[in-house]
Amino acid sequence: MEIEVRPGLIGARVQRLEDPRLLTGHGTYVDDLQLPGTLHLAFRRSDHGHARIIAIDTEEAAAMPGVAAVVTAADIADGVKPYRATSRMPDYHPTTLPVLAADKVRYVGEPVVAVLAENRYLAEDAAEQVAIDYDPLPTVIDPEAAAQPGAPVLHEEIGSNVILSRSFSRGDVEAALAGAPVRVAGRFRMHRKTPAAMENRAYLADYDQGRRALTLYSSTQVPGIVRDSLAEILDIPGNRLRVIAPDVGGGFGGKTPLYGEEVLVCHLARKLGRPVKWCADRLEDLTTTSQAFDEIVEAELACDGDGTILGLRAEVIGDIGAYSIYPYTAALEPVQVISFLPGPYRVPSYHGAVKGVATSKALTGAYRGVGRPISTFAMERLVDMAARELSLDPLEMRRRNMVRAEEFPYKTPVGLVWDRAGFMECLDGAAAAADYDGLRAEQARARADGRWFGIGLASYAELTGLGSRISAAPGMPVNTGTETASIRIDATGAVTAAFGIASHGQGLETTLAQVVAEELGVRVEDVEVVHGDSDAVAHSTGTYASRSTILAGGAATLSARALRQQVVEAAAHLLEAAQADIEVADGAIRVAGTDRAMSFPELAKAVFVEMGRLPRELREQVDLQVTKTYDPYFGTTAPATHLAVVEIDPETYRVAIRRYVVAEDCGRIINPMIADGQVHGGVAQGIGAALYEEVVYDDEGQILTASLVDYLVPTAAEIPEMEVLHLEIETEANIGGFRGLGEGGTIGAPAALANAVTDALAPLGIDIDELPVTPDRLFRLIREANKDEN
Amino acid sequence: MSGGHVVRLRVNGVDHEAEVEPRLLLVDFLRVQLGLTGTHVGCEHGVCGACTVILNGDSVRSCLCLAVEADGGAVETVEGLGRVDDLDPLQEAFREHHALQCGFCTPGMLMTGIDLLRKQPLASDGEIRAGLSGNLCRCTGYQHIVRAIRASVEARDGD
Numbered sequence: 001m002e003i004e005v006r007p008g009l010i011g012a013r014v015q016r017l018e019d020p021r022l023l024t025g026h027g028t029y030v031d032d033l034q035l036p037g038t039l040h041l042a043f044r045r046s047d048h049g050h051a052r053i054i055a056i057d058t059e060e061a062a063a064m065p066g067v068a069a070v071v072t073a074a075d076i077a078d079g080v081k082p083y084r085a086t087s088r089m090p091d092y093h094p095t096t097l098p099v100l101a102a103d104k105v106r107y108v109g110e111p112v113v114a115v116l117a118e119n120r121y122l123a124e125d126a127a128e129q130v131a132i133d134y135d136p137l138p139t140v141i142d143p144e145a146a147a148q149p150g151a152p153v154l155h156e157e158i159g160s161n162v163i164l165s166r167s168f169s170r171g172d173v174e175a176a177l178a179g180a181p182v183r184v185a186g187r188f189r190m191h192r193k194t195p196a197a198m199e200n201r202a203y204l205a206d207y208d209q210g211r212r213a214l215t216l217y218s219s220t221q222v223p224g225i226v227r228d229s230l231a232e233i234l235d236i237p238g239n240r241l242r243v244i245a246p247d248v249g250g251g252f253g254g255k256t257p258l259y260g261e262e263v264l265v266c267h268l269a270r271k272l273g274r275p276v277k278w279c280a281d282r283l284e285d286l287t288t289t290s291q292a293f294d295e296i297v298e299a300e301l302a303c304d305g306d307g308t309i310l311g312l313r314a315e316v317i318g319d320i321g322a323y324s325i326y327p328y329t330a331a332l333e334p335v336q337v338i339s340f341l342p343g344p345y346r347v348p349s350y351h352g353a354v355k356g357v358a359t360s361k362a363l364t365g366a367y368r369g370v371g372r373p374i375s376t377f378a379m380e381r382l383v384d385m386a387a388r389e390l391s392l393d394p395l396e397m398r399r400r401n402m403v404r405a406e407e408f409p410y411k412t413p414v415g416l417v418w419d420r421a422g423f424m425e426c427l428d429g430a431a432a433a434a435d436y437d438g439l440r441a442e443q444a445r446a447r448a449d450g451r452w453f454g455i456g457l458a459s460y461a462e463l464t465g466l467g468s469r470i471s472a473a474p475g476m477p478v479n480t481g482t483e484t485a486s487i488r489i490d491a492t493g494a495v496t497a498a499f500g501i502a503s504h505g506q507g508l509e510t511t512l513a514q515v516v517a518e519e520l521g522v523r524v525e526d527v528e529v530v531h532g533d534s535d536a537v538a539h540s541t542g543t544y545a546s547r548s549t550i551l552a553g554g555a556a557t558l559s560a561r562a563l564r565q566q567v568v569e570a571a572a573h574l575l576e577a578a579q580a581d582i583e584v585a586d587g588a589i590r591v592a593g594t595d596r597a598m599s600f601p602e603l604a605k606a607v608f609v610e611m612g613r614l615p616r617e618l619r620e621q622v623d624l625q626v627t628k629t630y631d632p633y634f635g636t637t638a639p640a641t642h643l644a645v646v647e648i649d650p651e652t653y654r655v656a657i658r659r660y661v662v663a664e665d666c667g668r669i670i671n672p673m674i675a676d677g678q679v680h681g682g683v684a685q686g687i688g689a690a691l692y693e694e695v696v697y698d699d700e701g702q703i704l705t706a707s708l709v710d711y712l713v714p715t716a717a718e719i720p721e722m723e724v725l726h727l728e729i730e731t732e733a734n735i736g737g738f739r740g741l742g743e744g745g746t747i748g749a750p751a752a753l754a755n756a757v758t759d760a761l762a763p764l765g766i767d768i769d770e771l772p773v774t775p776d777r778l779f780r781l782i783r784e785a786n787k788d789e790n
Numbered sequence: 791m792s793g794g795h796v797v798r799l800r801v802n803g804v805d806h807e808a809e810v811e812p813r814l815l816l817v818d819f820l821r822v823q824l825g826l827t828g829t830h831v832g833c834e835h836g837v838c839g840a841c842t843v844i845l846n847g848d849s850v851r852s853c854l855c856l857a858v859e860a861d862g863g864a865v866e867t868v869e870g871l872g873r874v875d876d877l878d879p880l881q882e883a884f885r886e887h888h889a890l891q892c893g894f895c896t897p898g899m900l901m902t903g904i905d906l907l908r909k910q911p912l913a914s915d916g917e918i919r920a921g922l923s924g925n926l927c928r929c930t931g932y933q934h935i936v937r938a939i940r941a942s943v944e945a946r947d948g949d
Binding site for chain 1 (some may be wrong): 811813821822825826827829830831832833834835837838840867868869871872873874875877881884885886888891892893894895896897900904915918920922923924925926927928929930931932933934935936938942947
């Protein structure tokens with residue numbers, strides 16, 4: 001038998017279907033929607049880090065021209081149920097999240113008063129005229145001080161700022177440390193970061209009084225979660241509540257929580273019977289969108305004389321900000337730090353403990369990488385420090401400890417399981433691609449010339465595409481482990497595939513169309529992907545946590561295969577052939593080896609319109625629509641090694657990145673062009689975390705980085721060319737053989753750069769244990785080192 | 791919004807006249823008054839470049855420019871480039887090289903790119919990167935944007 005080899009659509013460099021509209025200005029972001037009669041919302045926000053509200057005077061604001069309403073917490077109590085992020089996790093204390101602050105404010109930027117006016121200019125004019133009388137309270141800024149007994153408490157009902165505690169243990173780490181020939185320890189600090197998506201958060205609520213139905217257009221990553229939450233908070237059933245995420249201008253985790261502004265626009269639209277819109281400005285984004293990566297890790301690593309890791313011990317403090325974020329809880333990031341700290345290595349004994357501490361700052365939540373940028377930074381620094389103690393090359397140190405191919409599935413010290421993935425292949429791949437030995441020789445020459453030239457490695461593994469067995473956040477009462485695809489061929493023969501995901505830059509309109517097209521036998525451009533709409537499927541969440549390709553790709557595969565079977569059944573009858581002889585490819589249905597064929601429109605007409613062409617029992621069986629849900633149950637391991645080469649300018653202390661190499665295993669690639677883009681973008685954000693980006697609060701809780709002049713998002717001039725090596729190691733952990741790759745770039749880059757800068761400054765004996773390593777920090781470190789020497 | 795100041799602007803070759811408040815930003819005039827929502831607002835303080843348009847032949851931040859300042863001028867926005875079924879060569883290069891992900895910064899990147907391609911030699915990638923350094927992109931890591939502009943420079947110079 002001759003086998004026809006057709007180039008597969010999965011793996012093809014298909015041009016993105018979403019691009020033409022986005023390139024011509026015809027994308028539709030929330031602020032582009034202009035509904036007649038819309039009222040515009042502006043907020044008067046707290047300018048105190050911690051204060052009691054004594055009185056609010058809205059009289060003058062309410063009398064301003066164009067003002068429709070001025071709203072305080074007391075005005076919304078009747079229509080908005082209080083909500084808080086609950087969890088089954090022990091030692092966790094939820095905090096009630098006020099939509100508008102009632103008695104107290106707990107961070108600068110917290111919404112207190114909302115003003116509705118005919119346009120945004122007038123709303124802001126009036127918001128300025130609101131007078132709020134505060135009684136300032138002591139702020140809690142330093143998370144370690146905040147955790148101490150006697151510190152001022154933000155949430156009196158909890159009685160402490162320690163909102164959560166958790167620990168993991170395996171083996172006798174104390175004994176391992178006590179007997180170890182080599183012990184290295186450090187205190188690693190990563191400073192707070194903000195996602196800074198280019199589109200600020202924006203919400204528009206439209207209430208249909210006739211149907212008593214509410215539609216929220218939201219720049220959210222999770223329309224399904226927002227719909228389900230609002231249904232409870234506002235007491236509206238899901239069939240009269242629709243959340244649409246139209247084109248969304250990036251998220252990176254910052255658009256995964258439910259925000260009070262979303263609740264408020266819905267409540268006010270329903271109450272006033274007019275559309276209500278709020279679009280954050282950049283000040284509001286930098287002060288109120290969820291922040292992240294704010295942890296202190298004190299850790300110690302013990303090794304044998306040949307470098308074999310014996311044990312790891314860590315105490316972590318996470319600065320969670322003023323409230324526990326909804327619905328993920330404040331545990332999301334800090335717990336992830338101790339879950340992933342052992343990295344891709346064999347760690348026989350481990351103890352990791354974490355405390356999440358409330359402070360007078362913006363809330364923290366999910367941000368690309370969630371916890372693993374910090375855990376990888378700490379562990380990869382310790383691995384390099386141990387290598388130095390042992391006079392081992394960092395590459396060799398990693399080779400000796402990394403989980404080997406024959407050891408999968410490998411259970412980590414916290415009980416996570418690494419399935420077969422290219423750990424060592426990535427390490428060796430990055431070293432080979434970068435010509436590691438050649439780089440060391442180049443470094444030797446540079447050092448001889450007195451130049452600060454460094455090479456840094458970072459290896460990690462993450463768990464992507466989590467199924468229902470593993471919660472995205474510990475104990476959270478939201479299922480993030482399943483995904484549904486509903487695919488139909490309509491009466492015109494057109495294919496529509498609806499999903500619960502919400503693409504906001506990932507190109508899922510294209511990659512999911514590739515999967516559907518391949519499995520169904522149509523052309524990519526024939527598939528219309530519907531996403532970002534809570535009405536698309538019955539239950540959904542959205543796009544986050546490197547899940548969409550694995551989960552939605554799996555659901556697409558299951559649904560499209562079942563739909564293809566329907567097509568084959570109907571076509572076999574209509575073309576009078578055996579099912580085994582029916583071929584479906586490129587949108588055409590043929591009988592193999594004959595010239596008998598039909599198109600999808602012809603098939604659809606025969607099924608839906610031309611009664612009598614199919615027998616009755618087949619008509620009831622073949623309705624050309626299939627809905628299937630996919631649950632990968634566990635997760636899929638995705639490892640990588642990053643290699644950075646840096647040179648530090650001895651006058652400006654600028655860290656220039658000379659080379660940047662990523663070798664990563666993302667399983668079967670659907671679209672190599674999109675895979676490259678995901679890695680590039682992730683690395684750029686990791687470079688930001690390593691060298692530039694830092695949210696700074698002063699002792700009073702005032703945020704000093706509230707503009708893009710002060711909060712430094714890297715530009716094209718700072719980000720280098722990156723070399724990306726994709727290793728497509730097979731996996732059976734999910735149906736498509738995919739591995740998630742949305743977050744990895746951000747996980748590896750801070751550690752690789754911290755190691756590279758440390759390596760560059762090895763002649764001065766400087767260890768980088770605080771990120772970002774800005775010119776200012778480098779200046780201080782180098783001055784201190786020179787002082788010690790003199 | 792009204793306020794007695796008449797503004798006359800040619801936008802993408804079409805003449806417009808409107809009465810505006812003196813404080814109205816050019817970007818709000820384009821987006822709200824004219825419905826040209828392809829130009830985006832990312833920071834309102836002139837850093838991110840999402841709102842970049844070409845005014846009288848030079849790229850400007852339409853969030854830092856008042857509509858009344860542009861009076862009598864000619865504005866080019868992303869809507870004046872190609873159409874979905876007939877992309878302009880730079881738009882085509884962005885698509886070919888995957889130079890956009892979420893698309894929010896893209897109109898500003900395109901208008902900056904058009905301005906650079908008209909005026910600068912862009913002999914090296916370093917020059918392209920310096921030229922783009924007033925426009926933030928959070929998705930792409932810039933590499934594919936640089937590649938798209940490089941391809942456009944080569945097409946321009948007949949390489």
